[in-house]
Amino acid sequence: MTDAYTRTVQLATEFIENDDPLGWFEALYATANEDPTTVPWAKLAPNPLLLAWLDQHSIDGKRAIVIGCGLGDDAEELAKRGLQVTAIDISESAIAWCKKRFPDSLVNYQTADLFNLTFGKFDFVLEAYTIQAMPPALRAQALPKIAQLVAGQLLVITRGREPEQSLTTVPFPLTKMELSGFTQAGLQEVEFEDLNEPETVRRWIVQYRG
Ligand SMILES: C[S@@+](CC[C@H](N)C(=O)[O-])C[C@H]1O[C@@H](n2cnc3c(N)ncnc32)[C@H](O)[C@@H]1O
Structure with a gap:
């Protein structure tokens, strides 16, 4: 276990126990002193699973949103x-960091909470590893919020688990039952890829249509 991961688990556990399950993200970024090695998911490169997906699929439409x-x-x-x-x-520290990293970016970066968005719908919605960072009770509310944004395609990249596998601390992999919140919210599942090689983290790449 790396120091960054230990610090992340400590922060997340502390905030979740204090009934502030989303507060630890700002605490983590704000105290990172812009050192990406202190943020366990910060690879300073696009997610390779996203790159592979984009190389094999086309996106209909232009308007995209990235959640978290x-x-x-x-x-x-x-x-x-x-x-x-x-x-x-x-x-807000993460968004400030993005703007500093990419000063000439064409991306519209905004500090915003998924649970309080006022945007309309998008042709392409990307959610990678955000739902799994929320405790299960909260994530059940997050899925319909994400579904509301989808006019075209939604791509979800997440850790997956069987229901009998117990949850300990962040990240909290999802079950298929939990993921069904997207179809219950009116989306159609069009593709489900289960990356479940021995000795590696189990990940799911799931595409939905609005
Ligand atoms: C585990 S990180 C993954 C970050 C990024 N998607 C990646 O793959 O590197 C989860 C991100 O979601 C953000 N986040 C968590 N809850 C959120 C919410 N309710 N609204 C918007 N962003 C949120 C966190 O601040 C954090 O940057």
Whole structure:
């Protein structure tokens, strides 16, 4: 376990126990002193699973939103591929960091909480590893919020688990039952890829249509 991961788990646990399950993101970024090695998910490169997906699929339409954009690499990749991208994160320090990293960016970076968005719908919605960072009770409310944004395609990249696997601390992998919140919210599942190789983290890449 790395120091960054230990610090993240401590912060998340403390905030969740204090009934502030989203407060730890700003606390983590604000105390990172712009050192990406302190943010466990910050790879300073687009998610390779997203890159592979984009190389194999086409996106219909131009308007895209990235939910929980972190340090912005996935949003930048979508903009590079010609999409008009809005990227939101609940952490103002994360958004300030994105703007500093990409001063000439075409991405519309905004500090915003998924639970209080006033945007309309988008042709392409990307959610990578944000739902899994929320405790289960909260994530059940997050799925319909994301579904509301989808006019065209939604791509979800997440850790997955079987229901009998217990949850300990962040990240909290999803079950298929939890993911069904998207179809219950009116989306249609069009593709489900289960990356479940031995000795690696189990990940799901799921595409929906609005
Ligand atoms: C585990 S990180 C993943 C970041 C990025 N998607 C990636 O793959 O590198 C989850 C991100 O979601 C953001 N986040 C969490 N809850 C959010 C919410 N309610 N609204 C907007 N962003 C949120 C966090 O600040 C954090 O940057």
